[in-house]
Amino acid sequence: MSTPTHTKEWILTNKPTDFPQLSGPEPTFTLKTNPLPPLEDGKVLVKTLYLSNDPAQRGWITKGVDPARLYVPPVPQGGVMRARAVAEVIESKNPKFKKGDKVLANAGWAEYALNDPQNLQLQPVQQLEGVSVTHFLGAFGMTGLTAYYGTKIIARAGPGDTVVVSGAAGATGSMVVQIAKKMLGCKRVIGMAGSDEKCRWVESLGADVCLNYKKPDFKKQLVEATEGYVEVYFDNVGGEILDLMLSRMKKEGRVAACGAVSNYNTSQPTGLRNWFEVITNRLEIKGFIILDFVASGKVGEAMAEMVKACKEGKITVDESMETVVETKFEDVPKTWMMLFEGGNTGKLVTKLV
Known part of the structure; x- marks a missing residue:
């Protein structure tokens, strides 16, 4: 193919306070076609093949957030929406990368992107025969490392522990279940997910039981499942479920606070009523x-x-x-929104077609 001179890009147009708006007078994102600058020495031009979809991206675009309170700079209004991608090298002026290489890239929501070499990573696919390159956005990417870090190092989960995992059918939660049960040998693993079908899948990964948090008797089921209380809670959702879990922890229990997806799309987040449990039971929340x-x-x-x-x-x-979703570039935001609609099992990946 000839070297492209332009690229389609999704631009952050209006920062949301509640759910992102994909249409209407003030859409969150706008599709634009922009020229590509000439490829400079040392740089690499890549074509986006797969996009990583992560709940954390929502926090990077929230209106009114103090940049000093974020762990990465927010996506600037008028900038390309940020995302990690599996991409193919189209043209290279760097000896470390050749045309046709598959790489991890900070491509953003763009068809083509220029990258500095420090933002690219060649994939060691040959180490795992039969494993799709997309898993380097999930299980063997930041998602899997997040699960490992939070479970083993932050929560210090071990063989004598019962571990509860919210969002257990998601990208991070499903890896936490497996790491806790199959790598760390935890005594018992309890998952939470949003449907009976997802719960059965979580159990197939190694959870001793998984509870559907949308059922009317969920609270009763959780109390029964955590009889005797638990040592570790891996929290992906925050809000009411975190509040409930504070009352189900043993003394000196450990909470690994990974995410708060239940509050990402609201300007009125749910507060905590059981905070006194942290004091009386000397809980550790990190x-x-x-x-x-x-x-x-x-x-x-x-x-x-x-x-x-x-x-x-x-x-x-x-x-x-x-969950790999074949997506036209014009529909990239729609696929991303599946994160907040319960539309995926495991890692949500956009495959551009």
């Missing part, structure tokens, strides 16, 4: 960001452990662990 783990230099060790567990059949990394 928020964490995967970038801290990356900076520690221990990611290679963690990845080696997960790869070994995969090869030994201890953890499942296959097509069931991701």
Whole structure:
């Protein structure tokens, strides 16, 4: 193919306070076609093949957020929506990358993107025969590392522990279930998901039981499942479920605070009523960001452990662990919104067609 001179891009036009708006007078994103600058020495031009969809992206575009309170700079209004991608090198003026290479790239919601070499990573696909490259956006990417870091290091889960995981059918939660049960040998793993079908899938991954939080008797079921209370809670959702779980923790229990998706799309987030439980039961609640783990230099060790567990059949990394949605570039935001509609099992990946 000839070198492209223009690229389609989704631009952040209006920062939302509640649910992003994909249409109407003030849409959150606007599709534009912009010229590509000439390829400079040392840089690489890539074509986006697959986009990572992550709840954290919602926090990067919220209106009125103080940039000093975020762990990464927010997406600027008028800028390309940020996203990690699997991409193909189209043209290179860097000796480390050649045309046709598959790479991880900070491509954003763009058809084509220029990247500095420090923002690209060649994929070690040859290490895991039969594993799709898309899993390097999920189970063997930041998602899997988040699950590993939060479960093993932040929550210090071990063989004597019962672990509860919210959002257990999601990209991170499904890896937490497997890491806790099959890698760390935790005594009992309890998942939460939004349908009976998802719950059965979570149980197939190793959870001892998974509870449908949309059922009217969910609270009763959770109390019964956590009889005797639990040592570890891996929180992906925040809000009412976090509040409930504070009352189900043992003394000196540990909460790994990973996400708060229940409050991402509202300007009136749910507060906590059971905070006194933190004091009376000496609970430890620790928020964490995967970038801290990356900076520690221990990611290679963690990845080696997960790869070994995969090869030994201890953890499942296959097509069931991701929802890959074939998407026209014009529909990229619609696929991303599936994150907040319960439309995916495992990692949600956009495949551009």
